[in-house]
Amino acid sequence: MPAVSPLIFEALVGFCLVSALITYSLGIFVYAQKPGSTIHRLFLALMLAATYWALGEFFIWQAADYAGFLFWLKASSVWTIVFAISVHFIIAFTDAIPSKGMQRAFTLGTGLYLPAVLFALIGISTDWVYAITYEPGFGYVYLPVLTNPVCQIITCYYFLLMVWAFYAIYLSWQRAPSGRIRHQNRLVCVGVATVIVFGSLSGAILPLFGIHTPNLVFIGIVIFSVLIVYAIRKYGLFVLSPETAVAEILRTMPDGMVLTDLDGQIIAVNQSATEIFCATEAGLISRSVSSIIPDEAYGAIRQTFRGEVRVSDFELILPHEVPRVVSIAGSMVMDRDGKPAGIVLIIRDITERKASETALRIANEKISLLSQLTRHDISNLVTALSGYLAILEDDPHGGESGQYLSLSVGIVDKIIQHLRFSREYQEIGSKTPVWQGLGTMIEHAVQGLPHEGVDIQVRIIPVEMFADPLSEKVMYNLLENAIRHGETVKCVRITTEEQADGTLVLLFEDDGTGVSEDEKEKIFRFGYGKNTGFGLSFSREILSVTDIGISETGTEGEGARFEIRIPPRAWRYPE
Incomplete structure (x- = not known):
């Protein structure tokens, strides 16, 4: 066996320890930037797995006897899982799953993680993958059992998988627009290629020539880590990446996003869509779009797509408990061959x-x-x-x-x-109607009106009302009207009642003389009344801006009772 100088040997062993320190630190740093990102979590998992593998390799060469050497060799059999996470990271980074069948395989783990775990268990429980030999003057070494069919299968599987992963990142680099993302993909591509080259040297090429060294893959991992750091500092990797630039934006955008296949089955939704349709993400995925959008409207949208590739400003009312008006825009989603693959709908709540x-x-x-x-x-x-x-x-x-x-x-x-x-x-x-605290409006009206000798009792639920900014004048007019015209008024009660249909009724009741039956509607006419004749007509017009109604429903001789009916969409509990 060709001899390796002690200096080179120690340097290569040292690379294992350096690799462990660098990968661990880099993984924690990247993850801390955006803990909720899939890319960041995958990168952390990859770096932690690589750290464990590097430490295992380091302790292999520190072992003084056969038992210690064997223990750390078995413990390092999880290298297969490191490769699986690497491929998963590249798939997520490049969005490179080529077909639905393969997507299901990776989603279930049967095409990636299940073989990795199986191969790791084989490495731990058998000597089919690596064998330990003793070289006089050198010590214990481990050799791939290239004559064993299982070892050959594992070697070929991971070689082909890494070649495909490298090809995916290469295509992503070539297809990326010029600028930061292209530079990011190029550096990741070079880093992956470096890891593959150094891993192939130790895993297959050097053993064929009888050259045995500590695993050179960790040199590639150190170079890969350096390239990642450079990409982060220079080109904003993991800050401006395919995931953060596209998926993260879709996830956080204020408009609802619904992605469907050509049959109208929902594939993905964002948080805003779940709020618009009052459902959870799990409750929407796999459902038909026609189950959340009226059939007639959805049919019209599909008909538009038959003649064009996009639709915009399609308005409809969603038949919820509280109806919502939405505007829908959308377009066909094409695959890389330019063929229709699905439909993306952008739903904006314009109620x-x-x-x-x-x-x-x-x-x-x-x-x-x-x-x-x-x-x-x-x-x-x-x-x-x-x-x-x-x-x-x-x-x-x-x-x-x-x-x-x-x-x-x-x-x-x-x-x-x-x-x-x-x-x-x-x-x-x-002025645009705004959400106003009902209690605050009433409080201001009471404070601004002299009411000596009249007890004003307020018992309302803490809600907000969507109304014209002048609505505070309504509260003032109703109180003033009771005090001015009630003659015997000693008490005014202001209360709220929530109806079964979601309507909120705001009541102004007094114990005065009341309103005669033939005047109940006349008092809301312009010019009718004992003073200016404008107060109640003015109040009705202010409230009607947001479809809030007002009427007098009291009994003459028992007191006036003004009933303000606020529809469900015009009131809410404060956030």
């Missing part, structure tokens, strides 16, 4: 946007109506004012001049009230 659009449209319509009414009312008032002023001009000192002057002043006050109300009404719908 609040549609509510805002509806509110704006209603507000514009009502502002237009108000302008017509205001012009008509002010025109009539100006005509009356002109008449009184004409009388005063003809007889400024007449006996009734004071009365006409008083009437003129009253008309001017009414005109000012119309203009003030128009200004406030114009603000309805001009």
Whole structure:
């Protein structure tokens, strides 16, 4: 057997220890950057397994007798699992599983981890893979039993597997766009090739020439680790990688993502999709898309895909307990041969946007109506004012001049009230509805209204209401209306009741004189009432911006009872 100088031998043994230290440190460092990432977890597992293997190799050559040498050789038989994790890492890094059949095999572990565990057990329990011999002047060495069919199968299996893994990372490098990702893949490719070359030297080539050394694969692992560190520092590996740049974005994006095969069976979803469809990830995968999207809508989407490769701005209502309006965009997913392989749908919840659009449209319509009414009312008032002023001009000192002057002043006050109300009404719908704390709005209204002698009792559940920012004025108007017109009011109770259909009812009840049956709807008309006639009409219009209704349901003589009905989509418990 060709002799290996003691200096070289010690250096090679030292490489095992250096490799263990480097791989352990690098694995912990990478994992700490993003513990939730599959790539980072796989890399940590790979580095820890390589650390264990390197330490086993180091202790093999420190053993002073046959028993110690045999023990550490058996303990190092887990090298097969290191190779399995290496291939798994490359598959995940490059997304290189070529077919559904192979994907299922790797998912179940039957094509990768099961053989690795089996081969490791064979190495631990038999001498079919490695045999120990004693070389005079050198000591104990282990040799691959290349004449044993099992050893040949294991050698060929892992050689072919690593060649395929190298080919996958090479293709990923070649296909990557220019820039950081291409540089990352190139460095990983070179590192993998280095490990394969040095591993092949010790595992097959050098033993054929009778040259026995500590496993040279750890030299390759050290070089691989150096390249990984360089890729991290220079090109942002594991920061800007295929996984973090694509899968991580899809996982965290605010829009729902649903990936299906050509038959409409769901393959993958992200967190936002589970929230939109009110289901878990496990509850959605393997289901048909038609089970979560109405058949008619899904049929229309599929029909669009027959003529085009993408669809956008397809709006529909999901029939949930609380209906949601969504906008769907999507496209065909092509395989590497350019053939359709599936469909990706991007679902955006636009419920609040549609509510805002509806509110704006209603507000514009009502502002237009108000302008017509205001012009008509002010025109009539100006005509009356002109008449009184004409009388005063003809007889400024007449006996009734004071009365006409008083009437003129009253008309001017009414005109000012119309203009003030128009200004406030114009603000309805001009701002986007927002979530507001119901308790906070009521508290501000109570604090801003003098109510000496009137007990205001508030017993409501802590919720938020999606409404026009002017909604606080509604609370104020209802309280003021009770105190001003209730005559005998001593107590006002504000409570909430949740209905079976999800509607939240907000009640304002007093113990005053109440409202007569024939006035229950009239009090919400513009100009009707004992004061300005604008308060309740104004309140109804503010609430209607987000489809919140208000009505008077009390009994005359027992007190007024204003009932505000908030639909399910317009109220929620605070997050």
